[in-house]
Amino acid sequence: MEIFPAIDLKDGKAVRLTKGLMQSAKIYSDEPWELARRFEEMGSKWLHLVDLNGAFAGEPKNLEQIEKIRKNCSLKMQLGGGIRDEDTIKRYIDMGIQRVILGSVAVKNPGFVKEMAKKYPIVVGIDAIDGYVAVEGWAKTSTMKAxxxxxxxxxxxxxxxxxxxxxxxxxxxxxxxxxTVSIAEASGIETIASGGVRDIEDIRKLLETGKVAGVIVGKAFYEGTIDLKEAFELVRS
Known part of the structure; x- marks a missing residue:
């Protein structure tokens, strides 16, 4: 199982939201690239990156910071937020992003996602509220079950x-x-857990299922409720 430390970008800063509400943003760093470098020093292999402004606008909004992060670390990166067309996917891949995350467009146009998956390394982001898919930066809930x-x-x-x-x-x-397990079983695709991770026990529970490929760790790191070095050791032991 892989651990993906997360950096969410809002107005060029690293923030965390609560329940996806933009007005809840708490700033953790004015220099997100420094966080990426810290994650790398701790032993991370991957970085999970989200352009929050982009998710709401439907187009990239934090390109300068994303480029800065890419230049300042050698982590593999998966990136989401406002990616709606092939030009944007190609732009990020050319920038050195390893995987591109498609969220809202996966609900509206699954055919497009499948087409892109034949050409590029695509990850589908499924965000759910009470089991139903949330779209448009989580501002709306669809009628589709996750x-x-x-x-x-x-x-x-x-x-x-x-x-x-x-x-x-x-x-x-x-x-x-x-x-998380229900999504893994329904799709048969490597599934990465996200949302609510609190401490090392969460990592242990996911590991024990034997069905979860990864987990995204955000606020638990920023608020100091998880020791990432310990978590990396646990999943690699």
């Missing part, structure tokens, strides 16, 4: 699915293990 969306991408060539329980995101209330 497990049905996951099932739609089985055998599509998509590299992974990131599933986020929006109600837990940024709350440090514990990861939703059952939800």
């Amino acid at each position: 497990t049905d969306l996951a099932r739609a991408f089985a055998d599509s060539g998509v590299e992974a699915i990131i599933c986020t329980d929006v109600g837990r995101d940024g709350t440090l209330s514990g990861v939703n293990v059952e939800f």
Whole structure:
């Protein structure tokens, strides 16, 4: 299982939100690239990066910071937020981003996502509120069940699915293990847990399922409720 430390970008700064609400943003760093370098020093292999402004605008909004992060660390990076077309996907891949995350467009145009997955390393982001898919930076809830969306991408060539329980995101209330496993079972695709991770016990619970490929750690790191070095050791032991 892989651990993905997270940097969420808002107005060029590293922030964390609570339950996806932009007005809840708490700033943790004015220089996000410094955080990326810290994660690398701790032993991380990957970085999970989100352009929050982009997610709401439907187009990239933090390119300068993303480029700065890319230049200042050698971590593999997966990036999401406002990616709606092939030009944007190609731009990020050319920039040196290893995987591109498609979220809202996966609900609206799954055919496009499947087409892109044949050409580029694509990850589908499935964000759910009470089991139903949330879109447009989590500002709206669709009528589609998260497990049905996951099932739609089985055998599509998509590299992974990131599933986020929006109600837990940024709350440090514990990861939703059952939800994560249900997405993994529905899709048969490598599934990465996101939302609510609090401490090393959450990592242990996900590991014990034997069905979860990764976990995104955000606020738990920033608020000091998890020791990332210990977490890396646990998943690699």
